[in-house]
Amino acid sequence: MGEDVEMGGVLTFILAGGRGERLHPLTRDRTKPAVPFGGVYRIIDFTLSNCLHSGLRRIYVLTQYKSLSLERHIRLGWSIFNPAMGEFIAPVPPQQRTDGADWYRGTADAIWQNWYSVERYTYEWGEPETILVLAGDHVYKMDYREMLRFHREAGADLTVAAIRVPRDEARSRFGVFAVGGDGRALSFQEKPEDPTPDPDDPGMCLASMGIYAFSPKALEGALRADAADADSSHDFGRDVIPGMLAEGREVFVFPFERANRNPTPYWRDVGTLDSFWEAHMDLVAVVPRFDLYDRSWPIHTYREPWPPAKTVHDEPRRKGIALNSLLSPGSIVSGGTVVRSVLSPGVKVHSHARVEESVLFSGVEVGRGAVIRRAIIDKNVKVPAGFTLGEDLEKDRARFHVTERGIVVIPKEEIL
Secondary structure, three states, X not given: OOOOOOHHHEEEEEEOOOOOHHHOOOOOOOOHHHOEEOOOEEOHHXXXXXXXXXXOOEEEEEOOOOOHHHHHHHHHHOOOOOHHHOOEEEEEOOOOOOOOOOOOOOHHHHHHHOHHHHHHHHHHHOOOOEEEEEEOOEEEXXXXXXXXXXXXXXXXXXXXXXXXXXXXXXXXXXXXXXXOOOXXXXXXXXXXXXXXXXXXXXOXXXXXXXXXXXXXXXXXXXXXXXXXXXXXXXXXXXXXXXXXHHOOOOEEEEEHHHOEOOOOOOEEEOOOHHHHHHHHHHHHOOOXXXXXXXXXXXXXXXXXXXXXXXXXXXXXXXXOEEEOOEEOOOOEEEOOEEEOOEEOOOOEEOOOOEEEOOEEOOOOEEOOOOEEXXXXXXXXXXXXXXXXXOOOHHHHHOOOEEOOOOOEEEOOOOEO
């Protein structure tokens, strides 16, 4: 990245207040960005790590629902910036500063209700050159500096990062752009049934990643107008982007592959239980689609002082085996078998138990002879000896949530 973009002139907002209803029951006691991921991380760690490696050191994290564990995680794991140098990462709960304000009514309203923070920042440090708005619940690696350079060189009011996805995958899920040859946005559809195809590949389309770079004045004007519109849903995708395009604002689209830091472009919105499980299966592949082992772009997090993972017993009828799996510190496979699974810190798998294609959160204990297949089990669940999960889905549905793909989900501290 060239030195022509000063990261000190970028103010970053991370939207981290979502209910995450489609991730319930994992979000029963925590906000979506605080949901554990990949054994040792929280979902928000991926966005925060991108900020860290991109040189962004002035960050507001806008929280809302069930934010205690998220705020604790940020305090314990992300107190690494230097306030004396003007660096900060600050969780901001709803302030209700605007007239009649209550909970955030949408992504745009979340920023508007916190415009006071922009004003205070401007008073202390001068007006930011760019305001970067990010989601706290996506899994990807991105050097934001490349997008910020593009935004500046284009003279854009708004630049949106976009990724090419199959049209069938985008239907009713993502906002979709049509783009000119210079990167200028020609049109935008929010979660359309029939997404605009990519002219170079009709089976693909350009989907918004929910990553926005704004010029401050353009953002303030757009948010002020949106707040005054009684018919608005106060959302960037549904309201602000279409409004700016209708006004003839300079809206550009930045191709994600130019800033991707994974071996191949990878971005997942882990907003459903099935996509959450699928993203974990991406991690345990022999050649993982998402690389956690790249030391040039490590994912930072808070790490408790657990001992190394351990496998024990090597007897003819009792072996501790883990294949194509991630074993977090403190996990113990004691005479059981783990296949294509992710074990979080402190997980114990006892003798003759079998765990396949599953995600086990911290403190889960799988009893002797138990069988767990295609499941997500939240923290501190004790699976009794001989218990089976994922083998008889009709039986499982009588007690637990089972997804469309047949993934059984057990809530935190559930008694089995």
